[in-house]
Amino acid sequence: MLNVKDLIVFYENAIAVNDLSMEVREGQIVGVIGSNSAGKTTLMNTLSGLIWDMLIKEQRKGGERITVMGSVHFFEEDISKLPAFRRAQQGIVLCRERHPVFPDSSVTENLKIAGYLRKRAEVKQGIELSFDLFPNLARHRSRKAGFLSGGEQQMLAIGMAMMVGPKLLLLDEPLLGLSPAMQTQVVEAIKDVRRHTGVTLVIAEQFARPLLPWLDFAYVIENGMLTLTGPGPELMDNPEIKSAYFGV
Amino acid sequence: MAQRKERIDRGIKVRSDDVFALTSWREMAYLAFPRVVPVVLLFLLGAVASIYWERVLVTTCMFALLAISWDILASAGMVSLGQALFFGVGAYIAGTLNHYFGISPWLTIPIATLGGGVVCTLVLLPVLRLRGIYFAMVTMILPLMIERVIEATKIFGGTEGISGLNTLGNVHTEFLVAAVMVWVVLFSFRRMMSTDYGLLLKGINDNDRAVMSAGMNIYYYKAQALFLSSAVGAFAGAFMTHAYQFVGMPVFALDYSIIPIASVAVGGAGTLAGPMLGSFILVPLSELLRGLGGLRVVIYAVILVVCTVGLPEGIFHYLSRKYNQFERWVKVER
Incomplete structure (x- = not known):
């Protein structure tokens, strides 16, 4: 479904993603595991096309020069040069890190904004689906999103990404800043999302422990380079993963 | 072979950032040039200009x-x-x-x-x-x-x-x-x-x-x-x-x-020198255009728009980047 080949991203002279290739099959949950500054967010931005927007903005203000090389194919079609909104229309939707929501709008309004391009019936369905998946959101449906807790905002952000109707959902650090209990809840929610909608997921995350057992395939990256690959449960037993991500 | 453009500091800039700049005339001139020349230029301009x-x-x-x-x-x-x-x-x-x-x-x-x-x-x-x-x-x-x-x-x-x-x-x-x-x-x-x-x-x-x-x-x-x-x-x-x-x-x-804000937009914010450069472009320019009557403001505005759209970082930022850094094509190493 998604094929990434020889992807290289430079921020000025610093390399963020180094010769990375990966493949995502339909219906899978794929993880990109890496510590801080490994290049996870850059990878997600490149897959979703946001990098082109950053590139243009930096260029205009004479800031850092961003260089992107390599190819991204989605359903056999080359989308390497497509801007973010085109990719979202084709079904690649990114849920950015630090749960970005519209703080001054209510939960329902947030979902409606995200579903602006869908039909009215689809929006209604989508909102119901979000409330089914995340019962916490249903309880706060008319509350301002800015007043929700971090975990609830994360669930809302995932719900908003779902509203766009993705074929491939990219989650950037969905567990960031959440308590272990909240993390398990979000992981459960992510599994529910897959079960209900059959959407394909790519999750970038550094908290590997709650996530790894459920990953169909995981890519471990360090300093922008692939170091390990394999099905999630297999990697659980890998001594390197244990020492680097579980602190054993 | 894949290539990318690299932007790095000039060697002379790196050398003259240090106290060692004081050991070489070339480095001292490099430091002094952007500071002394505008000062001298302004006084020279004042000396040769008409009363108006x-x-x-x-x-x-x-x-x-x-x-x-x-x-x-x-x-x-x-x-x-x-x-x-x-x-x-x-x-x-x-x-x-x-x-x-x-x-x-x-x-x-x-x-x-x-x-x-x-x-x-x-x-x-x-x-x-x-x-x-x-x-x-x-x-x-x-x-x-x-x-x-x-x-x-x-x-x-x-x-x-x-x-x-x-x-x-x-x-x-x-x-x-x-x-x-x-x-x-x-x-x-x-x-x-x-x-x-x-x-x-x-x-x-x-x-x-x-x-x-x-x-x-x-x-x-x-x-x-x-x-x-x-x-x-x-x-x-x-x-x-x-x-x-x-x-x-x-x-x-x-x-x-x-006009001060326009100068900042043209010159480049946050440097103090940029706004000054901006006003030294805009104010004499508006004087030059005075002969055009009503069109003056239009042309002035067009120049302002072209400057802010074409060089949003500001002229000063652009010049200082060109002075301190250079660009070259390099092979991408994997």
């Missing part, structure tokens, strides 16, 4: 000071739309002191500089807690309000203003004072912004909550920045009062608020 253009240069210097004062405020996180407030207050203090008390311009200008700084700081003190657009709104409205107060109460000459004030002497003296003042203000404030105190002001702009958490009372420092900035603006006002030998309601006009 010398006057234009004086006005340009004053707009440069206003633009610098805008940039100081902006560096401390206060976006102002009302440099005219500083300009006008300085102008009226100098004008009234000279007219009613007969004090010489050589005294009224320093008094107006300090007094204008104090008055503007006190006036804006209550709104120091406002941020962004709210602070800008207040600063924009205040000069317009004062203008109407003068019109309504007819104080300080009312609508007619005060004319027949003393001058500083001839236009050459005026130019010398203005040019020296511009360079003194520019270099001393640039120096200040690179000290710890300047870092603190920039920190307030970047993230005021972080500065608060570090135990600093940001309003105290914001008030100081406000004083410094408004004193510079008030100096410009006081100086222009004596150059025109007139003070009246036009000193609170929108021009004195807009």
Whole structure:
């Protein structure tokens, strides 16, 4: 479904993603595991096309020069040069890190904004689906999103990404800043999302422990380079993963 | 083979960043060139210019000071739309002191500089807690309000203003004072912004909550920045009062608020030198276009738009990047 080949991203002279290739099959949950500054967010931005927007903005203000090389194919079609909104229309939707929501709008309004391009019936369905998946959101449906807790905002952000109707959902650090209990809840929610909608997921995350057992395939990256690959449960037993991500 | 463009500092820049610069004439020249040449150039221009253009240069210097004062405020996180407030207050203090008390311009200008700084700081003190657009709104409205107060109460000459004030002497003296003042203000404030105190002001702009958490009372420092900035603006006002030998309601006009901001947009914000460069482009340019009559404003506006769209970072940032860095194609190593 998604094929990434020889992807290289430079921020000025610093390399963020180094010769990375990966493949995502339909219906899978794929993880990109890496510590801080490994290049996870850059990878997600490149897959979703946001990098082109950053590139243009930096260029205009004479800031850092961003260089992107390599190819991204989605359903056999080359989308390497497509801007973010085109990719979202084709079904690649990114849920950015630090749960970005519209703080001054209510939960329902947030979902409606995200579903602006869908039909009215689809929006209604989508909102119901979000409330089914995340019962916490249903309880706060008319509350301002800015007043929700971090975990609830994360669930809302995932719900908003779902509203766009993705074929491939990219989650950037969905567990960031959440308590272990909240993390398990979000992981459960992510599994529910897959079960209900059959959407394909790519999750970038550094908290590997709650996530790894459920990953169909995981890519471990360090300093922008692939170091390990394999099905999630297999990697659980890998001594390197244990020492680097579980602190054993 | 895949290639990408690389941007790195010039070797001479890296070498002259260090104290070793003092061991080589080439490195010292590299450092001195962008600082000395503009200074020499300005004085040379003043020496060869006709009386008319010398006057234009004086006005340009004053707009440069206003633009610098805008940039100081902006560096401390206060976006102002009302440099005219500083300009006008300085102008009226100098004008009234000279007219009613007969004090010489050589005294009224320093008094107006300090007094204008104090008055503007006190006036804006209550709104120091406002941020962004709210602070800008207040600063924009205040000069317009004062203008109407003068019109309504007819104080300080009312609508007619005060004319027949003393001058500083001839236009050459005026130019010398203005040019020296511009360079003194520019270099001393640039120096200040690179000290710890300047870092603190920039920190307030970047993230005021972080500065608060570090135990600093940001309003105290914001008030100081406000004083410094408004004193510079008030100096410009006081100086222009004596150059025109007139003070009246036009000193609170929108021009004195807009042109400094336009200069910053053209020159590049946050450097102090950029705004100055910007006003040295815009003000003489607007004089040059004066022969075109009504089209003048149109052409002026087009140039402004082209500059801000084509080089949003500002001319100064662009030039300094070209001076300090170079680009080359390199092979991508995997």
